[in-house]
Each structure stands twice: as structure tokens, then as C-alpha cells.
Amino acid sequence: MSGRVARTVLGLAVRAAPWSLAGVLLTAVLGAGSAVTAAWLTKTVIDRLTAGGAVLWPAVALALVGVAATVLPQVDQLLRAELAREVGLLSQDRLYRAVNGYAGLAPFEDPAHLDRLRLAQQCGQDTPVQLVGSVLSLCRAAVTVTGFVVSLAVISPWLTAVVVLGAAPALLAELRIARVQAAVAVRVTPLERREAFFSNLLGSIQAAKEVRLFGIGDHLRALMRADRRAINAIERRAQLRAALLQGGPALLSAAVCALGLVWAVQATARGVLSVGDISMFVAGVAAVQAGVASIAQSVAVAHRHLLLFQHYVTVVDTRPDLPQLEPVRSVPPLRHGIELRDVWFRYSERHPWALRGVDLTIPCGRSVALVGLNGAGKSTLVKLLCRFYDPTRGTILWDGVDLRHLPVAELRARVSAIFQDFMSYDLSAAQNIALDGVPLERIRAAARLAGIDDTLAGLPRGYDTMLTRSFFQEPETADDGVILSGGQWQRVALARAFLRDTPDLLIMDEPSSGLDPAAEYEIQQTTRRHLGRRTSLLISHRLNTIRDADEIAVLADGVIAERGTHASLLAAGGRYASLFAKQSAGYVGVG
Ligand SMILES: Nc1ncnc2c1ncn2[C@@H]1O[C@H](COP(=O)(O)OP(=O)(O)OP(=O)(O)O)[C@@H](O)[C@H]1O
Incomplete structure (x- = not known):
């Protein structure tokens, strides 16, 4: 050595x-x-x-x-x-x-x-x-x-x-x-x-x-x-x-x-x-x-x-942390759907199981919503779909092909996401939406969809304004950057997710948690329009934002405990119905 x-x-x-x-x-x-x-x-x-x-x-x-x-x-x-x-x-x-x-x-x-x-x-x-x-x-x-x-x-x-x-x-x-x-x-x-x-x-x-x-x-x-x-x-x-x-x-x-x-x-x-x-x-x-x-x-x-x-x-010299299985298959555009088949996962052998045999299908062109209590494993499932980890047991299939056979970069090029713990970079507004030389017009179009274009264009240096006060724009000018609010940051993160305008799978993990009710409604409408017939996985604790999803799955105890439409789940009177009733009661109480 x-x-x-x-x-x-x-x-x-x-x-x-x-x-x-x-x-x-x-x-x-x-x-x-x-x-x-x-x-x-x-x-x-x-x-x-x-x-x-x-x-x-x-x-x-x-x-x-x-x-x-x-x-x-x-x-x-x-x-x-x-x-x-x-x-x-x-x-x-x-x-x-x-x-x-x-x-x-x-x-x-x-x-x-x-x-x-x-x-x-x-x-x-x-x-x-x-x-x-x-x-x-x-x-x-x-x-x-x-x-x-x-x-x-x-x-x-x-x-x-x-x-x-x-x-x-x-x-x-x-x-x-x-x-x-x-x-x-x-x-x-x-x-x-x-x-x-x-x-x-x-x-x-x-x-x-x-x-x-x-x-x-x-x-x-x-x-x-x-x-x-x-x-x-x-x-x-x-x-x-x-x-x-x-x-x-x-x-x-x-x-x-x-x-x-x-x-x-x-x-x-x-x-x-x-x-x-x-x-x-x-x-x-x-x-x-x-x-x-x-x-x-x-x-x-x-x-x-x-x-x-x-x-x-x-x-x-570290070997790839996520080995690629042979034969390597290129990732075609999604045609049928993504399927999780008996997926078990724990973060390491010292950790408890986060998922205990999840079976879930996200059909191509449909929107699936995932709900569940804190710690139920929703974000974990998202990370597995992006292949940040491999399932400990079971498989995730992209049109029937195990994700481990797909080149990870190709897979990720077909997925877009807004994560619950999205990043806010100490960089300019434009760079916060796209780092790699994307034309400003495309950046602005994504920002428009996320409802943040006017705000960013109105900043002192427009899209070149630094969204941080930790660094100067250029050391010699000593121009101060600006600080966005939590909800504005969330819209910037949404714009980043919308920029990839033809993802085969769009994942949104709590995309509206920081938004005010009016903004939430507006973003919901925009997202719905943007999603169109796009395959999407939506996670939210605000059940009113996911009620229109084609299918709602309830994750509990590491498995999919219930699934159906909003109406069918309400009618079934199970966990979803109980969660929904509690949230509605909260709103009624406030009123
Ligand atoms: N990186 C990690 N390493 C070890 N354990 C983790 C890690 N991330 C999450 N966990 C554990 O996995 C379980 C599921 O967490 P996860 O974040 O997927 O839940 P969630 O359903 O998204 O919760 P929430 O609604 O609060 O966002 C939790 O018990 C959590 O402690």
C-alpha cells in the first residue's frame, strides 16, 4: 500500500x-x-x-x-x-x-x-x-x-x-x-x-x-x-x-x-x-x-x-457506494409506472426498520399522494425513489426494471423533486434556481410557475441579487444581498423543481408547508396545471392539498396501510378518514 x-x-x-x-x-x-x-x-x-x-x-x-x-x-x-x-x-x-x-x-x-x-x-x-x-x-x-x-x-x-x-x-x-x-x-x-x-x-x-x-x-x-x-x-x-x-x-x-x-x-x-x-x-x-x-x-x-x-x-479510491447491477440498462422515458415491491429499508444494521414491506405503484401519468404520521417513512421512501439508498430488501422497478440496473445519473435526469429539507444556497437568485448556465428566460419561466418571478425580478440587482448576507455580490462593490422569507424560499425551491420541465417523475415532499393559505391555493393550482398528466408523488400533512390526487396511500407502521381516492378513503372510515376529520375539526374550531 x-x-x-x-x-x-x-x-x-x-x-x-x-x-x-x-x-x-x-x-x-x-x-x-x-x-x-x-x-x-x-x-x-x-x-x-x-x-x-x-x-x-x-x-x-x-x-x-x-x-x-x-x-x-x-x-x-x-x-x-x-x-x-x-x-x-x-x-x-x-x-x-x-x-x-x-x-x-x-x-x-x-x-x-x-x-x-x-x-x-x-x-x-x-x-x-x-x-x-x-x-x-x-x-x-x-x-x-x-x-x-x-x-x-x-x-x-x-x-x-x-x-x-x-x-x-x-x-x-x-x-x-x-x-x-x-x-x-x-x-x-x-x-x-x-x-x-x-x-x-x-x-x-x-x-x-x-x-x-x-x-x-x-x-x-x-x-x-x-x-x-x-x-x-x-x-x-x-x-x-x-x-x-x-x-x-x-x-x-x-x-x-x-x-x-x-x-x-x-x-x-x-x-x-x-x-x-x-x-x-x-x-x-x-x-x-x-x-x-x-x-x-x-x-x-x-x-x-x-x-x-x-x-x-x-x-x-472509494468504490461506488451504490453498486450498479449487470446488465446495465439505459433509462427510457417512463411508460407504465414505478413499482415498489415488498420494500424493506433501514438506514443501517444498527437502526430500526423505517419501511417494512411497502408495496406501492405509481402509474405513469397519475398522481399519487402519500400521507402518514411524523416518522412514518415518507421522506425515506422518496430517498429510495431517487436512489440515494438501495432497499435493504425488495425492489423498486422503473417500467419493470430494477433501479439498480439503471445508471444513477440517467435515472436522476428523469426525476425532479422538491425536498422537505430543500437547500437555500448562499448564491444569487438565478443560481438558486439553476447553476449550470440555463438561459435566464427559462429560469424566469420556472420562477413564474412558482409565483416568485415578480419578487426576484424586483430585487436590487434582479436575478443577480445574492440571496444571502453572508457574502458580498462582488467583494469590491460590497453590495448587500437580501434575505427571503421562508415561504419565498420555498417558492424558489419549487422553481428549481419546475425548471426540469419534462421530468418523468415529479416528487414533492411538503411543497407548501411554508406557504400562507392564499399562496398555498395558488401554488396548488399552478402545480396541478404544471403536473398535467405527469407522474407525480406528493407528500403533505395538509390533507386538503392532496385530496385531488388520483390515489392516496397511507403509510403507517412501515407499510401501506390504506389506499384509495379521497372519497373512498373517507367512506372507509380508516386512518385517513380519522386524520382528515381531525384536521377539518381544527379548521372548523378556528372559524
Ligand atoms: N438519515 C437517517 N438515518 C437514520 N435514521 C433516519 C434517517 N432519516 C430518517 N430516519 C428515521 O427513519 C424514520 C422515518 O423517517 P422519515 O423522515 O422518512 O419520516 P417522514 O414520514 O418523512 O416524517 P415527517 O412527516 O416527520 O417528515 C424515522 O424514524 C427517522 O428517525
């Missing part, structure tokens, strides 16, 4: 910014060579000075190496920043293409998956650049260390061996620390995700009313602080452990260095080494130790990032 992970990381860097990557590599090679060159030139200058030789060219060369050593880190920094930007862009794009590819909703309801996604977001941005950085540091350190090891070996082979071996425990310690840090990142992710949730609640308009009215801000802040404290505690423990692991090897290394220095000074005093040798020796021991420590750290950083990047690879 780690080979594949490493290939993916480097592939990302190569694809995203090949020139910056090449530049970073080149500066690394030049930088690595400069240290050892400088040390040799210094030794040459000192030796020639003490022996009375010519020093001009070595001194000029030393000066040039010094200039290069000053400029190279800055060039390197610029190139790495560019590499980071481009890699961040590409990795984010790939990650969200994968996320967008989930056909169903289950991954978004799995905390483990959401943790992995957060880790993937973080390491998608960081890992490639960090990994390239550590590989380069490693190469640079390897070149430097090799240069100095060879140079030191000329002076004293046994001392060189001791210096190199003395630094080896640091490598093992760093690898251990890398594993600890990777485990820490995994442990803190759920806490960070929850912390972000609290921070969003405290900082966003959506929750601001309730937070203030119910005075829960301090409580939320305390919960957020508790999460941060827990994160800090985990990180503190890991840091202490790392310090302990690093302490021993660092002491060993320092002791070797000190002993070596004592030996070198005595050897120079005895005339065994030259004065130039001792400068080379001091530079060499320090560089070898620093180099080996840097190699250890680079290996450790690379190791940690590879461990974490597995999460990115896992998310990007």
Missing part, C-alpha cells in the same frame, strides 16, 4: 507543477553541493595562508559559493510555495471529484468516513509538498553527509565511523515518533471536526437566533473548549513522548562530538593534523551529525505523511 501511496503523492506533484518540482530539485542539488564545497575551499584557503600559497581564486570561489548559499534558499522557498499552491489545487479537485462521485447519501452519514474525509482534505493539501520537501532534504543531507564523511575519513576513518554510528539511534527514534504523530492526527480528527461544528454554530446566522434566545452560547463555547482541551492534551502527551524519545540519541550524539573535538585538538597539538584539518574536522563532525539528524527527520516526516496520505488514497 505505501508504495502505491508514494506513487500517488509524487504523481500529484508531477502532474500539478512539473516545472516548480524540477526547480526545487535543482536548487536542492546545488544547495547540497555548496556546503561541502565551502568547507573544502575554507580548508584550502587556510592551508595556503599558513603555507604562504596563492589564495585569490579559492577566496573568490568561496565568496561565490557564499552568494549562492544566500540566494538558493529564497529561490527554493518561492518554488516550494508555488508547488504547494498547484498541488493543493489539484489534490482538492481530485478529492472533491471523488466525493461528488458518491451516488448515495450513506457516506455522508458515516462518522468514520467523515473523519477520513477531513484527514484526506488536510493531507491532500500538505502531504505532496511535505513529502517532496522531505525527500529533497533527505537527498541534500545525504549528499552533504557523504561529502563530509569522505572528507572526515581522510582525516580519521575510525572517528568518522563513530560519528555516523552515534547518530543512528536518532533515526530509529524519529521513525517511532512519526508513527506516534500519525496516530495522534487520527485521534484528534473527530475532536477537531466537532470543534469546527461548534465554531460554525457560534459564528453562523443559521444558529444565531436559537443560540441567543435559548442562551446556549456559553454552553456551546464550553463544549468547544472541552474539545480543544482534549486535543491539546493528546498533542501535549505526544510531544513529551517525542522529546523523551529524542533525548537519548541527542545526548549520545553530543558526547561523540565533544570527544572527537578533544581528540582533534590534541592531534593538531601533536602535529598529526594541520590547522586546516581541524577546521575541516569541526565543520565535518557538525555537518555529519546535523545531516544524519536531518536524514532521520526527513525519513520520519515522509513516513508520517505516507501513513496519513493513505486516508486520501482511500477516499479517492
